[in-house]
Amino acid sequence: MSSSALLPATGTPHTGSCGKTASTSFTGSTKHELSLHGNVKPLQLAANGSSRLAYRSLVLKNQWNLSASSSSANAVTTFDDDEVVPSSVSDEKIGVLLLNLGGPETLDDVQPFLFNLFADPDIIRLPRLFRFLQRPLAKLISTFRAPKSKEGYASIGGGSPLRKITDEQANALKIALEKKNLNANIYVGMRYWYPFTEEAIDQIKKDKITKLVVLPLYPQYSISTSGSSIRVLQDIVKEDSYFSGLPISIIESWYQRDGYVKSMADLIEKELSAFSNPEEVMIFFSAHGVPLTYVEDAGDPYRDQMEDCIALIMGELRSRGILNSYTLAYQSRVGPVQWLKPYTDEVLVELGQKGVKSLLAVPVSFVSEHIETLEEIDMEYKELALESGIKNWGRVPALGCTSTFISDLADAVVEALPSASALATRKPGDTDSSMDLMHYLTKMFFGSILAFVLLLSPRLVSAFRNTML
Numbered sequence: 487m488s489s490s491a492l493l494p495a496t497g498t499p500h501t502g503s504c505g506k507t508a509s510t511s512f513t514g515s516t517k518h519e520l521s522l523h524g525n526v527k528p529l530q531l532a533a534n535g536s537s538r539l540a541y542r543s544l545v546l547k548n549q550w551n552l553s554a555s556s557s558s559a560n561a562v563t564t565f566d567d568d569e570v571v572p573s574s575v576s577d578e579k580i581g582v583l584l585l586n587l588g589g590p591e592t593l594d595d596v597q598p599f600l601f602n603l604f605a606d607p608d609i610i611r612l613p614r615l616f617r618f619l620q621r622p623l624a625k626l627i628s629t630f631r632a633p634k635s636k637e638g639y640a641s642i643g644g645g646s647p648l649r650k651i652t653d654e655q656a657n658a659l660k661i662a663l664e665k666k667n668l669n670a671n672i673y674v675g676m677r678y679w680y681p682f683t684e685e686a687i688d689q690i691k692k693d694k695i696t697k698l699v700v701l702p703l704y705p706q707y708s709i710s711t712s713g714s715s716i717r718v719l720q721d722i723v724k725e726d727s728y729f730s731g732l733p734i735s736i737i738e739s740w741y742q743r744d745g746y747v748k749s750m751a752d753l754i755e756k757e758l759s760a761f762s763n764p765e766e767v768m769i770f771f772s773a774h775g776v777p778l779t780y781v782e783d784a785g786d787p788y789r790d791q792m793e794d795c796i797a798l799i800m801g802e803l804r805s806r807g808i809l810n811s812y813t814l815a816y817q818s819r820v821g822p823v824q825w826l827k828p829y830t831d832e833v834l835v836e837l838g839q840k841g842v843k844s845l846l847a848v849p850v851s852f853v854s855e856h857i858e859t860l861e862e863i864d865m866e867y868k869e870l871a872l873e874s875g876i877k878n879w880g881r882v883p884a885l886g887c888t889s890t891f892i893s894d895l896a897d898a899v900v901e902a903l904p905s906a907s908a909l910a911t912r913k914p915g916d917t918d919s920s921m922d923l924m925h926y927l928t929k930m931f932f933g934s935i936l937a938f939v940l941l942l943s944p945r946l947v948s949a950f951r952n953t954m955l
């Protein structure tokens with residue numbers, strides 16, 4: 487059945503734009519006094535491909551003198567103030583670092599972007615012994631995966647909208663913070679494409695930021711997303727005396743915030759009302775998956791947080807008298823291993839077979855439109871759902887620059903400031919280079935055998951081809 491034969495319940499295409507023009511500088515007000523209260527916040531650290539939990543700070547009541555700051559134009563996207571506040575007003579220069587995944591801007595960027603992604607030890611988690619295979623493996627997988635990915639990016643206009651949307655969110659956050667009397671420089675650091683996290687970090691140092699709030703743009707924490715970006719930050723902090731002394735506060739997850747939950751509920755409520763029989767619509771939460779081993783072996787809290795998040799959103803909807811049925815499934819799996827279940831594609835088919843007629847898809851693991859909303863949900867899953875017997879299809883847009891959401895992120899930043907403190911530094915001698923010669927030779931020996939098997943075996947190569955395409 488062709489999808490065009492059946493009209494979706496909602497008519498507005500989700501273009502992936504916040505609908506505002508990003509600009510790089512603002513004139514901030516000159517002097518603000520603010521009393522802030524921080525909360526006990528867990529800080530989750532992902533290092534060497536494994537997740538660790540550290541608990542950080544504290545209930546503080548702090549009196550701040552916050553100032554606007556200046557910084558020059560740069561390679562990395564920053565949103566900063568033009569106006570320099572006299573140093574007598576305040577010594578503080580507040581920075582907010584938004585962490586995101588990044589996406590290819592052109593089709594030529596796709597393979598190198600995929601290489602960066604698969605070269606990340608938090609994405610392909612090899613045992614330590616085989617870590618030196620990470621890059622050859624990334625080259626192999628990215629080369630096989632690129633044609634399929636390119637098709638996807640071509641179908642959404644030839645590149646990812648992520649940079650543009652993240653810049654717009656940074657812009658909106660800057661304004662929201664100003665409304666809360668906080669002048670801050672906003673930096674965007676992407677994990678796998680421009681502007682890279684490393685560039686943002688360089689700029690933060692150049693700007694002599696004195697207090698930094700790190701805000702990953704993923705509501706729920708996963709080793710593979712926020713964890714990976716925070717690890718990059720930590721690796722730099724360990725080696726750099728400016729960063730090791732810089733008070734930093736990391737907001738590692740924020741799906742539980744009232745403002746986020748209410749903003750999601752608002753979007754769902756609005757899209758439900760576009761169906762002719764809203765109360766018959768099943769709310770279908772579709773989250774990006776992760777391999778099962780992340781959760782079951784490495785202690786990734788992602789699934790628990792996702793389930794908690796859905797319960798909060800549904801609780802909010804119930805409190806508004808919206809009693810629709812709902813379900814959660816995981817999308818976008820890659821490769822031959824088991825991922826979190828149930829899988830979105832399989833659930834859609836089952837729901838169709840069970841006679842569900844109206845469905846509202848809700849992307850819940852990400853706050854921008856991206857390839858997995860614009861292509862996977864809007865095209866692939868919609869078509870599959872319609873073929874499976876679902877008659878009315880709708881999709882909730884990503885939060886983007888929704889004002890209640892951005893205002894809540896601004897609150898999160900303000901609340902995080904008092905608990906900023908220097909991250910722990912590595913002890914002298916606590917480095918990989920302390921590995922002895924025997925250890926090194928053993929690694930190389932077994933690693934070479936695995937490399938030979940993986941890279942030169944034609945059967946394995948063809949297995950790869952089948953699973954990556």
Ligand SMILES: C=CC1=C(C)c2cc3[nH]c(cc4nc(cc5[nH]c(cc1n2)c(C)c5CCC(=O)O)C(CCC(=O)O)=C4C)c(C)c3C=C
Binds near residue numbers: 647704710711858
């Ligand atoms: C919470 C969100 C995300 C999780 C968790 C996540 C894990 C994860 N992803 C891959 C593999 C790929 N991801 C790709 C793109 C991509 N992934 C996310 C979000 C999460 N990923 C985003 C926002 C994007 C960027 C989309 C864009 O618009 O550019 C891709 C490339 C696209 C494709 O080929 O499908 C891959 C590959 C793994 C392996 C993983 C967990 C281990």
Ligand SMILES: [Fe+2]
Binds near residue numbers: 774818
């Ligand atoms: Fe992904």
